[in-house]
Every structure is written in C-alpha cells, then in structure tokens.
Amino acid sequence: MFKRLLPLLALLALPAFASDCPDTLKFIKRKLNSDQTVNLCQAYKGKTLLIVNTASYCGFTPQFKGLEALYSQYKDKGLVILGFPSDDFNQEADNEKTTADICFTKYKVKFPMFEKLHVKGADADPMYRILAKEANGGVPKWNFYKYLVGKDGKVIELFSSKTTPESDELQSAIEKAL
Structure with missing residues (x-):
C-alpha cells in the first residue's frame, strides 16, 4: 500500500523543489x-543524464551490459x-524482486534503478x-529508449532501442553533452 502512495506523496512534495530545478527533475x-x-x-541537478526505460524479458535486455559499461x-x-523498468510493452517481471535480481545480479548494474512506471x-x-x-x-515505442x-x-536527444550503448552515435552525443 505504501509503495502505491509514493508517487502521490512525491507530487505533494513538489513545492519543496528549488525554483531553479529543471522540470525533468522535479x-x-x-x-x-x-x-x-x-x-x-537534489541528486542529479547539473549532471548529464541518460534516462532509459528498461524491461527484464526483452530482446534488448542485454543492453544492460552496455549501459553499465557506459x-x-x-x-x-x-x-x-x-x-x-516499465511493463508498457509486456516484457517486465511481475515483481520488483525479480526485476532487481535481473538488473543487479545477472547484469551487475551499478547505475541507479528505480520503481516500475508507465512511459x-x-x-x-x-x-x-x-x-x-x-x-x-x-x-518510447519500445523498451530501452534513451533520453539524453x-x-x-x-532533453538533448532521444535514441531508440536499436541505438546500442556501444554505438558511436550515442557515445559521441554523450561526450558532447559532458
């Protein structure tokens, strides 16, 4: 029950954000x-971000390895x-423990992973x-769309699932943004 209320509580907390906080991070x-x-x-203002909608059982799931390398x-x-994580394309685990095991144990993800949501x-x-x-x-038209x-x-650019973390296109855009 508490986990369901968190998004609503987050909306109530919006006035606590500084007026100079970008809308994407409020x-x-x-x-x-x-x-x-x-x-x-508070955690990411002033950073270059790559925001990715993920899924545990997708053909693109191995991109976790490339994302972690990036x-x-x-x-x-x-x-x-x-x-x-998102189940909008019906390829996410039913529970967060399984999702976490796939991310953190199978793919050794160290970058921040958050609650499942609709994209x-x-x-x-x-x-x-x-x-x-x-x-x-x-x-996002599928899993592993990437907002730089x-x-x-x-937002600088949106990359489709087909743009892999190893692609010159994505790496060049990241380097330019940094």
Whole structure:
C-alpha cells in the first residue's frame, strides 16, 4: 500500500523543489525493490543524464551490459544513467524482486534503478510526459529508449532501442553533452 502512495506523496512534495530545478527533475522516485526514495533534483541537478526505460524479458535486455559499461566509463565525468523498468510493452517481471535480481545480479548494474512506471499513453508517469514533450513528442515505442538530458535538465536527444550503448552515435552525443 505504501509503495502505491509514493508517487502521490512525491507530487505533494513538489513545492519543496528549488525554483531553479529543471522540470525533468522535479520528482521523487523510489529506488528499485526498496522503500528508499531519491529527490532527483537534489541528486542529479547539473549532471548529464541518460534516462532509459528498461524491461527484464526483452530482446534488448542485454543492453544492460552496455549501459553499465557506459556508466563506468563516463560517471567520473558527470554522466548518470537512470533506469526505469516499465511493463508498457509486456516484457517486465511481475515483481520488483525479480526485476532487481535481473538488473543487479545477472547484469551487475551499478547505475541507479528505480520503481516500475508507465512511459507512454494516458497512464504515463509525469516525468516521462515531460521528457516526451521536450523530445518533440518522442514517446518510447519500445523498451530501452534513451533520453539524453543535458546539465541544464533539457532533453538533448532521444535514441531508440536499436541505438546500442556501444554505438558511436550515442557515445559521441554523450561526450558532447559532458
């Protein structure tokens, strides 16, 4: 019950955000398989972000390995990857413990992973609505879509699932954003 109330409590906490916090970060999100929450503005303001909608049972799930390599390569330069599991494409585990095991045990993910949420449609999480709006209506059409967000909190570019973490296109955009 408490986990269901967290998104509502996060909305109530919005006035606590500084007026200079970018809209993309004016959220409190719960860590994956945890009761601990993170104020995204406090934790990630001024960082370059790669925000990814993930899924545990997708053909693109092995991208976790490449995302972790990107994170390891660029984290000291200011890149943070934020993973948000989503079942919008019917390929996410039914419970967060299984999702966490796949992320943290199977793929050894160290970048921040958060609660499962909706990334498209009428039920889309408010953060994903803002990301889509800033990406000129770019809504994830599948798992592992990647929003590159600049230090100013604005979406720089949206990359599809087919753009792998190892791609020159993505790495070049990250390096330019850093």
